Amino acid sequence: MSKTVSIITENFGKYDPGSIDSYLSIGGFSAVKKALTMSSAEIIEMTKKAAVKGRGGAAYDTGRKWAQAASVPGEDKVVICNADEGEPCTFKDRSILSKDPFRLIEGMIIAGYTVGAKNGYIYLREEYRHLRPLIRNAIDESVAKGYLGENIINTGFSFHIHLYSGAGAYVCGEGSTLIESIEGKSGRPRIKPPFIKECGLFQLPTLVNNVETLAIAAAFIQHGVEEYLSHGTAGSPGTKIISLAGNVKNPGAYEIPFGLTLKEIIYDIGGGITDGHELKLLQLGGASGKIGPAAIVNTPYTYEDLAKEGLVVGSGGILVVDDRTRVIDFVKSIQDFFIHESCGKCTPCREGNRQISKIIDRFVEGRQQPDDLQTAERFANIMSNCAFCGLGETAQSTLLSAIKHFPEEFGLTEVAENEKH
Amino acid sequence: MNRTKTEGFGILTRELAQEIDKTINLYQSNSTKLVGILLDIQGIIPKQYIPREVAAYVSEKMNIPLSKIYDVISFYAALSDVPRADYVIQLCDSVVCKVTGNTTLRDTISQLLGIKEQESTPDGKYWLEYTPCFGACDISPAMRINGKVFGHLTSQDSVKAVFDQYR
Amino acid sequence: MKNIKIKIDNIDVIVPEGTTILEAAKKVKINIPHLCYHPDQAIKANCRLCVVDVSGSKKLTAACSSFVYEGMEVHTNTKKVRDMQKGILELILANHDQDCLKCLRNGNCELQALCQRFNISKTNLEDTVDALPLDDTNPSLIRDSAKCVKCNRCVDACQKVQEVHVLTHSHRSVHYNITPAYEMPLEQTFCVFCGQCAAVCPVGAIVEKDDTAKVWDAIYDPKKHVIVQVAPAVRVALGDAFNLPKGSIVTGKMVAALRRLGFDKIFDTNFTADLTIMEEGNELIQRLTKGGTLPMITSCSPGWINFIEGRYDHLLDHLSSCKSPQQMFGALSKSYYPEIAGIGSKNVYTVSIMPCTAKKYEAQRPEMITNGMPEVDAVLTTRELARMIQSAGIDFVGLEEDQFDNPFGIGTGAGAIFGATGGVMEAALRTAYEVITGKGLPGLNFTEVRGLSGIKESTVLIDDMELKVAVAHGLGNAKILLKQIEKGESPYAFIEIMACPGGCIGGGGQPIKSTREVKEKRMEAIYKIDEDLPLRKSHKNPDVLKLYENYLGEPLGHKSHQLLHTHYHSRGMKYNFSELTK
Known part of the structure; x- marks a missing residue:
């Protein structure tokens, strides 16, 4: 276990996440205190130096994103914390939410201060509703102690955090869809332009960051970027x-x-x-x-x-x-996931998934038709090229990579051998 | 259809209407909080769903078109427009729980309840549904009962032990 | 506005900033395939058929939702683009009931045209259709989910234009559907049956309920004397179905065609439009002079009636008690007409040709009964009439012109303009002015109430009385005026409301593709009919005057009340929650 480190997770287990006093006793809110003495430009500079790529999955450079958000004109801006981690086999944000909710709040305040936002929204997935009271409490206690709300620790900076609940929809992890959901609508992605950085939640300039991204920001503001950057590789620091x-x-x-x-x-x-x-x-x-x-x-x-x-x-x-799992069964399980989670709005994703599911089912049951694989690949490519949003574009990644790496499980051994020569 | 009569509301009693009013007020009747409001209202309705008359009531109280409320209810997996049960049992059917082997869990639950997914037991006590990953992969195979997460359900005995808490 | 220079398929195009690729392509005569795009609606970008290749972009780009930028290079016809567009079309088709030969939209279907264009002959996809059951229990519209392509044009019409909010998208993924809340049949919702959804549907997923068979049966029944009335807006739209230029006036050919179809008498709804003005104008004068609820609102548009009876039933006192011109005609057809024609009233079978799907619903209202008989036996939309003419093998374009029959054959210009938004108002003002002042109108044209602005208002000086009036078309606009009334802030004495955008010329039963551009041409045609008529004021219609003299007595008289007026009442569509909140 010595190969793990603890920078983002340094507070895990060190305090009672249900108590701000406990958090303060380990030096809590020193990141916010420090950030509020810095200028927005200084924080952006530091963020760029840390070279944190967005941890929700898109891997967009956080420093750049914050710089853009800060430069968008607007009196009233919004920071959204995307706590809707819905990818199967992803529960790392849960660990932060449950073990260090106050650091997340710090990260949001810092982001809000940096980009000039007055309000922050935490969009918590319904599946984590058992964490709601803990986060609610963290917000309330932070407000009560003056670390959140009007005139934070007498700096003149005001920032409010609102807690919103998802209701079980993977697609709401996508920025514009998440915004639709916070606005009280069904979660279907918006047309871009306008881009959410200019016109997002309630038509306001909006910054969306993942839980982990915000927690990292709080960590490197607190300790400086050097410690964080002492880890990792040249291309992927931290x-x-x-x-x-x-x-x-x-x-x-x-x-x-x-x-x-x-x-x-x-x-x-x-x-x-x-x-x-x-x-x-x-x-x-x-x-x-x-x-x-x-x-x-x-x-x-x-x-x-x-x-x-x-x-x-x-x-x-x-x-x-x-080796206990057949590749085709694995692919089917992923396909079932997307059949459940497509929002249905655009043709390639709705109908493409419908058709590809039928084909995958035939493979699972061993009654595939000669053209089936070719057809599935064709429509998988149509989905990745033409779908409305990232969900449809990436839904067939598993199938396409499975065909590439495990052609024999689709009855393609000979073809694959020929292609090699 | 006789919508002007109040006797026909069934589920929507005066008490429930008052509870709904309270919920809506708690959220300052803010239409952007519709998703949260509906989740809370569903939580106080027996069988954990939102029948049409309740949706219509919310529509009138919050001045939101019924069709929009229905779009929201039908869209989100955590909201239901059909009656479920006192206990909603959600088996994780995601790829991680598949890989770690959730067949014992599935079979045991089906055996105990005698129902298939998207069905409720005749007494209206249990509803079974398969859900996508709810982020309990570190303790998979997992299930949720009324939102509470249970993991490491690899044996019949472990499943029965959890189920016994909800008899 | 700044101009942007781009290349589409290597052709230079200069368009204003803010133009989409799809619109820019039209400029150089490239029709990028599309289904959800509609020129009068917001961008939806959900069908994805319009994907094109933009240089520098890895993925394809939706042409309907992407705006041009300087130096953009677009390719609309590469192998990749064609393959993908064709694939998307195959996907749509695989979940679409391909029963084309039995579909009302056969030959006039955007999906069919695209399949032809892409030469779709075989596909490897399994085409079992997964859909909600048919909704065909109301008199006006049939919704067939198995044909729905989920383009959302109908949702746009229902929510954004009409603000009726009955149709919505619901559920997700393969269960994604267009439906009323809780999949209720339309007649159990606030649906007003305006048919604007059917008018924009690219396929046969929402169509008018076809009553042509019923009418053929009546025509072939030797015992029946089948008469027909034609609404003012039909004669400027019917030509569309026969590829005549948009806005062609085809009154004479239309009458000739109806005669060939076998109708015994062909009458003009413009006549009862004039009669409506006599009744409604006098009702207004009475409310103004003797007191009564103001503003008074017109009651000719059955979509509008369904709307107020459904959602705004607390404002029903504002409605004129007049029946619509269709029903006034119907009432006379089962009372006065049999008397003067010497025909047993039970043998008269009354058909209306209307630009409207809600008229089908109106004709079936239980109170629309005269002498124990339904006043109107069958209502056909403009589209259905076109189908009957085509079905009979009549070469419509080559027909000699014919004339309406008496005694309901004369309509004034005032009756004619009922077909356009503002027309009823203008007709009423022409009459009210002269009736109140006893003087001739200085100018006949009330241009302030014409045109396609959503809400139009005007102040008319009648002697020393200032009469403030307003006109709204499209129920979204109507709502604005109703909210003023609710708040007690309405400054108007008289309001005209038409359910459909543009008025009846844009009715839900008009030939498909009634875009804003087409509506403007129809509107011009309507006002041309008015200009060209010798009589342009309802109270100067000699046959209307004769009708009062010989039969009705006077406007608002006993007989008029019996035949030409009605009581509008709540549809009882709202839940009554008052018991719960006491």
Whole structure:
């Protein structure tokens, strides 16, 4: 377990997340105190230096995002904390929400101060409703102690946080869809332009950040970026909380420095495969991420190395699958997920998923037609090229990468062999 | 249809109407909080769903078109427009729980309840549904009963032990 | 506004900033395929058929929702673009009931046209349709989910234009649907049956209930004397169905066609439009002079009536008690007409040709009964009439012109303009002015109440009385005026409301593709009919005057009340929650 680190997670277990006094006793709110003495430009500079890529999955540079949000004109802006982590095999934000809610609040205040927002919204997924009282309490206690609300610790800066509940919809993890949901509507993505950074929640300029991203910001403001940057690689500096699960002995959320190999993560941190089985495949970044074969385990866990294998860090989910699972069954399970979660608005996603599901079902039952695989691939490509939002674009990542890496499981061994030569 | 009569409301009693009013007031009748309001209202309705008369009541109270409320109810997985049960049992059917082996959990629950997914027991006590990942992968296979999460459900005995708490 | 230069398929195009790729392509005669796009509606970008290749972009771009930028290079016809567009079309088709030969939109279907364009012959997809059951229990509209392509045009019409909010998208993924709340049938919702949804549907998912078979049966029944009335807005729209230029006036050919179809007498609803003015004008004068609820609101548009009876039933006192011109005609057709024609009233079968789907609903209202018989036996929309003419093999364009029959064959210009928004108001003002002042009108045209602005108002000086009036078309606009009344802030004495945008020329039963541009042409045609008529004031219609002299007595008299007026009442669509909140 020595391969894990604790920067983002440094407070985990160190205080009672239900008590602001407990939080203050370990130096809580020193990040906010420090940030409010800095200028917006200084914080943005620091954020750029930390080179944090958005931890929701899109991996957009946080410093750049904050700089853009700060430069958008507007008296009234909004910061949204996206706590709707819905990718299967992703529960790292849950660890922050349940073990260190006050640091999240600090991160939001800092983000709000930096971009010039007056209001912040936490969009908490319904599946985490058991955490609602804890977060509600963290907000209320912060307000009561003057760390949140009007005139925060007498600096003249005011910032309010509102807690909103999701109601079970993966697509609401997408920024504009999340905004629709906070506005009390069904979660279907908006047309862009206008872009949410200019015209988002309630038509106001809006910054959307993931829970982990905001927690990191609070951490490096508190301690400076040096400690954070002492970890990781040149291309992927710093640390990341991963959600490790599946057929590993020790599943869980772990903070790791970028650059560990997948093998180190699975065997040294995860304790290896359960029941003496063999690793078969990995899925990184949740259902919208691609899958890779066991052969990739020596790849370092960095943005750049994974990209070479056609994989992504995404939300930080690492799903370990051993030889007990058939690839086609795995693909079906992912397909069932998207059939449940497509919002239905656009044709490629709604009808593409409907048709591809029928084909995958035939494969599962061994009654596939000769053209089926070709048809599925064709429509998977149409989905990734033409769908309205990221959900439809990435829904077939699993299928396409499964066909690529495991052609034999689709009855394609000979074709694949021919292509090699 | 006889919508002008009040006897026909069934579920929507005067007491429930007052509770709904309270909920709506708690959210300052703010239409942007519709999703949260509906979740809370569903929580106080027996069988955990939102019948048409309740949706119409909310529509009138909050001045939101009924069709919009229905769009929201039908869209979100956590809201239901059909009666469920006293206990809503949600089995995680996501890929992680599949991989870690949730067949024992599925079979045991089906056996105990004698129903399939999207069904309720004849006494209206249990409703069974399969849901996507609710972020309990570290303790998978997992299920939720009325929102409470239970994990490591790999054996019949472990499932029965949880179920016994809800008899 | 700044101009932007782009290239589409290597052709230079210069368009104003803020133009979409789809609209820019039209300029160079490229029709990018589309289904959800509609020129009068907000951008939806959900069908994705309009995807094109924009240089520098990895994925394809929706042309309907993407705005041009300087130096943009667009390709609309590459292999990739075509393959993807075709694939999307196949996807739509796979979940669409392909029973085209039996569909009312056969030959006039945007999906069919696209399939032809893309030469869809075979697909590898499984095409079992997953859909909600048919909704066909109301008299006006049929909703067939199995044909729905989920473009959301109808939702736009219902929510944004009409603000009736009956249709919505609901559920998600493969269960995504267009439906009223809780999948209720339309007649159990606040639906007003205006048919604006059907008018914008690209396919046959929402269509008028076809009553042509019923009318054919009546025509073929030797015992029945089948008479027909034609509404003012039909004659400027029917030509669309026969590829005549938009806004063609086809009154004479239309009468000729109706005669060939076998109707015994062909009458003009313009006549009862004039009669409506006599009654409604006098009702207004009475309310103004003797007291009564003001503002008074017109009652000719059955979509509007359904709206106020449904949602605003507390404002019913504001409605004129007049029946609509259709029902006034119907009432006379079962009373006065059989008497003077010497025909047993039970043998008269009255058909209306209307631009409207709500007229079907109106004709079936239980109170629209005269002498124990329904006043109107069958209502056909303009579209259905076109189908009957086509079905009979009549070469409409080549027909010699014919004339309406007496005694309901003369309509003045005032009756004619009922077909356009503002027309009833203008007609009423022409008459009210002269009746109140006893003087001739200096100028006949009340141009302030004409045109397509959502709400129009005017102040008319009648002697020393200032009469403030307003006109609204489209129920979203009507709502604004109703809210003023609710608050007690309405400055008006008289309000005209038409349910459909543009008035009856834009009715839900008019030929498909009645865009704003087309409505403008129809409107011009309506006012041309008015200008060209020798008589332009309702109270100068000699046959109307004769009708009063010989039969009705006087406006608002006993007989008029019996035949031409009615009571509007709550539809009882609202829940009554008052018991719960006591």
